[in-house]
């Protein structure tokens with residue numbers, strides 16, 4: 001890439017601050033320039049399980065601290081992450097909190113920002129390409145499309161306890177949004193599809209499952225609302241998957257075959273002194 005990039009003046013990553021950074025859905029090429037800069041400068045990176053090793057490899061001088069949600073009770077863990085961020089900042093580190101996709105889309109980045117604000121720690125939020133937009137695009141499916149879909153709802157398929165979020169207004173979602181993009185919905189899609197059908201969405205409405213989007217392991221399964229649960233059962237239960245319900249899914253047939261999706265390849269730079 002040398003020679004083609006203009007010179008960029010990144011804002012300084014001050015010691016004692018935290019950057020809440022979106023890593024995008026997987027392809028390192030979907031990082032923002034702010035994210036790449038933050039990774040290069042960071043002393044410590046607290047990262048989720050979903051972030052790819054290629055992207056972590058860009059943090060050449062940082063200590064990596066995995067803080068995956070699967071490691072324990074979610075509530076306690078979030079508190080501990082908040083405390084850890086505050087503590088590292090107070091020690092004068094440049095701290096990156098790296099999350100898959102966008103940090104403020106089903107990523108609890110807002111809670112971390114609130115905790116940092118309450119503790120008087122300066123921070124910066126670096127948005128990322130959310131799986132519901134970048135992952136669906138990688139499958140060749142536009143989230144909106146003139147004449148087909150003028151509204152889109154991003155919806156969680158899980159409640160805080162990991163079950164079907166029965167308290168969401170599924171009737172309103174079914175009737176109010178042309179396209180539904182479901183995060184964390186693989187295990188609850190049966191119940192979700194039943195609610196959407198009951199609210200009047202057609203049984204033949206196309207549904208796409210996009211798994212490991214923008215990575216070399218990306219898989220796309222297209223089905224219908226009536227068959228969504230059966231299709232979900234063919235996908236590994238923990239594989240990150242966005243589910244898209246709506247007429248736009250039909251465009252994949254026309255767009256997908258012509259689309260190049262090779263991810264950017266990272267050649268790790270030699271590691272520099274750790275903090």
Ligand code: SAH
Nearest residue numbers: 101102107130131183184212213240241242
């Ligand atoms: N902050 C993230 C979402 C975190 S919730 C974002 O903005 O994308 C975790 C869910 O995101 C997963 O259950 C899955 O639904 C979705 N997801 C994240 N990365 C994905 C990927 N590479 N492919 C498909 N879905 C993904």
